[in-house]
Amino acid sequence: MKKKNVKKIEELVTECNAQIRGIEQIALKDENRAYGGIIRAGKGGLVEFLCRELIKIAWNEINGKEEILFFSDKKIQIPIKKEYISKITSPEIREWIKDNFNDFVFHAQVDIHVFIDNKFILGVECKSYTENAMLKRILVDFTLLKTIYPKLNCALLQLESQLTGDYSQPSKDIIFGSHSTHTLLSYFDVDLNIITLLDGERKVDKPIHKKEFYKPLKKELLIKTVEKFIDLLKSDINEIKY
Numbered sequence: 001m002k003k004k005n006v007k008k009i010e011e012l013v014t015e016c017n018a019q020i021r022g023i024e025q026i027a028l029k030d031e032n033r034a035y036g037g038i039i040r041a042g043k044g045g046l047v048e049f050l051c052r053e054l055i056k057i058a059w060n061e062i063n064g065k066e067e068i069l070f071f072s073d074k075k076i077q078i079p080i081k082k083e084y085i086s087k088i089t090s091p092e093i094r095e096w097i098k099d100n101f102n103d104f105v106f107h108a109q110v111d112i113h114v115f116i117d118n119k120f121i122l123g124v125e126c127k128s129y130t131e132n133a134m135l136k137r138i139l140v141d142f143t144l145l146k147t148i149y150p151k152l153n154c155a156l157l158q159l160e161s162q163l164t165g166d167y168s169q170p171s172k173d174i175i176f177g178s179h180s181t182h183t184l185l186s187y188f189d190v191d192l193n194i195i196t197l198l199d200g201e202r203k204v205d206k207p208i209h210k211k212e213f214y215k216p217l218k219k220e221l222l223i224k225t226v227e228k229f230i231d232l233l234k235s236d237i238n239e240i241k242y
Helices: 002-031 034-060 080-086 091-100 131-148 179-183 219-234
Strands: 069-072 076-079 103-107 112-117 119-130 153-161 192-196
Touching: 002 219, 034 069, 034 112, 034 119, 034 153, 034 219, 076 131, 080 091, 080 219, 103 131, 119 131, 119 219, 131 153, 131 179, 131 192, 153 219, 192 219
Parallel strands: 119 153, 153 192
Antiparallel strands: 069 112, 076 103, 112 119
C-alpha cells in the first residue's frame, strides 16, 4: 500500500477512536436531544465517514482518477411492476393505477452510493451494528436497487456485528458467517459483502462508547477493508471508459 495511504489510515484510526471515546460526553451535554438518539447518530455518522474515506483510499490505490469518483445520496426511483397490476382484482383500482402509472414509484437507497464515471458501481449500507432483523431490510433495499442496476456491487460496513457466527472476528483470513445469516441470504439474489471493523460480538449491555467497554479501531482492519473495497471497485473497472 502507498505510504501516503497508510498515513491517511493511521490518521483515520486516531480521529475515529477519539470520536468513539467522545460520543458519550457530547450526548450528556446536549439537553435538546435524546441521549440514545445522539449515540446512534454519532456512531452511524462515523461509519459513513469512514466508508467514504476508505473508498477514496481504495480508489487512489488503483490509480483511479479522483475527478470521476463521487458519492451520491440521491434516491433511485423503482417503478411499479406491470405484472402486479394485472393481478389486482378491482377493475377500478387497476384503471386508477394505469391512468397514473408514472406516479407509482418507490424511492430506494442505501447509505453510500458510489459512482465512477457516472456509473453506479457500489452501494454500501453503514451500521454501528447489524442483527438479522435489520439485515432483512438491507437485503430488500439492495434487491430493489438491483432491479435497475443488476451489476451493482453490494456491501454492508458495520462497526460491530450482532449477526452471530464469526462476523465479529474480522481479523480472520476466512470468515464463515452464521447459520441464520446464510439462510437469510439464500432467499435473496444479492451477493452481500459483510465487512466488520471491530473485533468482538456487539453486546447490548456493553456499549463501546463507555470507557469500560471501549474497543479501538485498528489500522490492520482498516487496511483489510480498503483491500476489500479495491476488489469491489476493480470488479467493474474494465467496463468503465476513461
